[in-house]
């Protein structure tokens with residue numbers, strides 16, 4: 001029974017109570033009994049570790065690993081058959097929850113093994129609409145409250161919660177616990193994918209003032225997400241999607257309206273608050289229990305580059321980089337990759353930015369849907385290759401890890417509430433594109449070409465989004481070209497995403513493969529963190545230019561916070577079957593002593609969310 005002699009115990013320091021005291025005889029008995037009752041497929045995995053001498057026999061009557069066709073127990077106690085046509089395996093021992101995790105497919109690294117950018121390919125989906133809601137992804141959640149006794153005009157999560165009033169908490173708990181469940185993680189692995197990008201709002205940590213968001217509620221579900229991702233072999237790109245004051249004024253930033261992040265009178269204060277949140281998140285995900293599952297952190301989703309301006313945007317990126325690396329230290333394996341958004345400028349725009357920085361990746365969100373391009377579908381299907389393939393590969397060599405944190409198969413912006421509660425766009429036959437039940441084979445085939453083109457052009461990607469919920473008004477789901485799960489079922493998403501490899505070379509009749517060689521610093525190699533000094537000066541924080549055109553001295557007088565508050569710590573999960581496991585304390589580096597940015601007593605602050613043109617003080621309040 002050599003399989004039992006190889007333990008999948010985690011490194012010793014996770015376990016407060018070893019089980020070394022078991023009598024060998026009892027061990028042998030349990031092993032024999034287990035071997036009889038547990039089918040081979042479902043037994044502890046074979047895995048060579050240094051701790052082989054200390055087999056953890058925990059609960060040998062229950063499967064802790066399985067391949068295709070195995071029965072598995074979900075966290076809620078129900079069971080299901082694990083389906084994975086790609087040689088993947090799930091792995092989870094409830095008595096040892098931080099042991100190395102599952103393997104999404106035979107070609108993907110098991111969670112716990114070292115991911116190598118340039119060799120390993122990230123193919124993923126977003127879990128959009130889950131921890132940050134959007135009307136077009138979860139229409140039913142919004143539809144129920146459009147008319148409400150609080151007379152609120154609902155347009156975003158802020159106003160949705162006000163409309164729900166006392167029922168907000170229960171409504172959101174229901175949404176979080178049903179929209180994305182453990183089964184989704186298993187299905188994502190079965191779809192041939194190995195990563196998820198999870199948008200997370202700042203209110204996962206806290207709210208301040210009159211912000212109505214549910215503070216901390218979604219964090220509990222992110223913790224579940226970590227557990228499930230580990231179990232099914234998926235890695236998580238955590239994206240800070242919604243920032244204080246709003247970084248883009250779009251509804252998915254939490255509040256529809258103005259941009260108060262690095263913009264306007266509260267721009268610096270909101271950015272300081274964000275730096276605090278980025279530190280708190282980094283402290284959490286850099287803990288050894290979680291870092292293998294969450295190796296990427298996106299600092300700002302879709303900053304409105306044109307409004308905020310290049311200088312303030314880059315200044316904040318630099319400040320966030322410093323704040324995060326103060327927590328993690330420098331070099332491969334030290335905390336997450338830091339992902340910056342390209343501000344819709346294309347990744348090549350960022351060549352040379354923060355040269356020498358340690359493990360900064362660039363995130364592009366190329367959407368055909370919003371290009372107002374009315375070419376026929378056959379022409380649209382070529383565009384991802386024509387527009388993005390060579391730029392993406394050049395950016396990998398020139399800048400570093402280049403991701404498409406979002407894209408979809410949509411060739412137009414048709415879809416229920418895709419453009420807010422506005423009517424559908426003119427100039428497209430939206431009735432046709434919305435009616436996915438009646439797509440003919442030709443339509444499905446051409447949309448599949450669109451999907452393949454994106455996948456190959458973007459290489460390391462995250463489709464937006466895994467699923468679109470039904471609308472109660474329509475009685476079905478809308479925005480089909482944004483719905484990965486539906487596309488898989490109906491045929492416009494490939495069953496095996498590797499089918500896309502080489503697609504653009506045949507469309508373009510040429511290819512320029514990326515050779516896998518990033519700048520050394522981009523993956524934490526030689527020189528990582530030796531920031532080009534001119535870059536450091538150029539992108540100092542706070543910046544010397546800010547919109548709407550504030551003078552140098554005015555920027556100095558803007559309301560600012562002071563780093564003297566106590567740092568919040570994100571809670572760690574608890575495990576009923578492993579009550580003594582060391583789940584960390586939420587904080588990996590106690591040496592990073594910077595405190596939280598908070599208000600300076602006695603200084604007045606305008607509304608964080610509505611201060612673009614608030615009067616700028618004529619002196620600095622300290």
Ligand SMILES: *[C@@H]1O[C@H](CO)[C@@H](O)[C@H](O)[C@H]1NC(C)=O
Pocket residue numbers: 068069070081083084085086
């Ligand atoms: C996976 O398991 C399912 C359910 O047991 C079975 O129908 C299917 O044929 C299996 N597929 C592979 C590739 O083994």
Ligand SMILES: *[C@@H]1O[C@H](CO)[C@@H](O)[C@H](O)[C@H]1NC(C)=O
Pocket residue numbers: 149150151
């Ligand atoms: C909502 O509006 C209606 C009609 O305008 C009014 O009768 C009602 O008092 C309002 N309710 C609240 C809570 O403001």
Ligand SMILES: *[C@@H]1O[C@H](CO)[C@@H](O)[C@H](O)[C@H]1NC(C)=O
Pocket residue numbers: 135154155156250251252256417419420421422
């Ligand atoms: C949401 O954001 C979009 C732009 O992203 C905007 O057009 C729309 O009006 C917003 N509001 C709602 C309710 O969706």
Ligand SMILES: *[C@@H]1O[C@H](CO)[C@@H](O)[C@H](O)[C@H]1NC(C)=O
Pocket residue numbers: 470475476477
């Ligand atoms: C959504 O609508 C479809 C009909 O298009 C139905 O088959 C499906 O069960 C619905 N899903 C949910 C979660 O209600």
Ligand SMILES: *[C@@H]1O[C@H](CO)[C@@H](O)[C@H](O)[C@H]1NC(C)=O
Pocket residue numbers: 389390393456457459501502504505510511512513514515516
């Ligand atoms: C870009 O490089 C990848 C290898 O990383 C390759 O698969 C792909 O075909 C290349 N794209 C083009 C258009 O050459």
